Amino acid sequence: MASLKDIRKRIGSVKSTRQITRAMKMVAAAKLRRAQEAILNARPYAYRIYAVLLSLAKREGVSHPLLVERSEKRIRLIVIAGDRGLCGSFNTTILKAAQEFQKKKLAEGVEVVVEAVGRKASDFFKKRGGIAASFENILSKPRYQAVSEIAQSSLKAFAEGQADAVYVAYNEFKSAMQQNAIVERLIPVSSETPEGVVGIFQAAEGDRFKKYIFEPGVQELLNEIIPRHFSMQFFRAVLESVASEHGARMSAMENATKNASEMIDGLTLEYNKARQASITKELMEIVGGVEAMR
């Protein structure tokens, strides 16, 4: 059995670890709340701009290169992970999903150019096959302008024929406990209507819609809206990923705190046993000594 001093030392160290994990949990929880708020705040703009885009795209006589699908020879994959670890399987899940996607595309003979957002993603892909660009320091406080610039550079690559499609891999935020790793195609813009937008879009349709005035014109409006829509979609992916990261960190740290508490309980029990044993031993020695002196 370990000595009393050793056990006391271990209890102390586990306690200080627990203090750290508990603090990290609190911080993650506060950040998660803020990140969730950011998602909610971004939603109205994202939905509305998409509804407008769809109603324009479905009019006759308009076209835009970003709506046209090309056969994929070279694609761009933007992987969004975290800057930091200690968040459970958050980083590994998304990196694995992205790598699998990359392998699948490579097997089909498609060249995949990877761009990484977040330090973990850039470290991972730098070791495996390399990356075209990496963006760090935007995740701690995602700002629309900064994120939009990344999106616009991909857009340019698509327009100039350097990429036939742009995919984004990120963790979709379901709840603090659950995140889904998904790989989504953002360019060309899919004409399928996702849930959530349907209602707004249907409200936008109907007969009254036909006498709309468009300034400067349908085509010009479309040209302006599509890049914005893409920026916004990408911004939303970043926000989702950030919220997922905080959620994952929060639950990971909660588990760690719980484990530490259990460990402290076990160690305390062991400590008390050892203490009792030593007291008993001392008593026996005293009794034995007294006996011998008689």
Next chain:
Amino acid sequence: MITVDVVTPTRRLVDGVKVDALKVPAYRGELTILPGHTELLTLLNTGVMSFTQDGRERKFAVSFGFLDVRGDKAIVLAETCEEASDIDADRAKAAQKKAEEALAAALTDDKFKKYQLKLQRAVIRQHLSE
């Protein structure tokens, strides 16, 4: 009355405020939207948007966006939009100075355009903050 919504990528600035008239810097010049306006979708220029709410005039600096008028609803989708009272005068002044310098040093057309827009935004923000 028209119901006005103003949304940006990061927040909902105005949510269902009822106004008598809405002034916007539309693509072809300043527009005043009154109740009963035809359905309209227009690009917005960089400029000042304003309306009167409860007898108090509210002004906003808008840069790039759309206005969607549908029935008695007007929705403004703007990439950036700031209310005059939220603008930091010192920062606006500094931004204007920076934009002026950058514009003077711009060599390519792209850059020139970019900084020209920046300067325009900065001037409007500075103007509003006073």
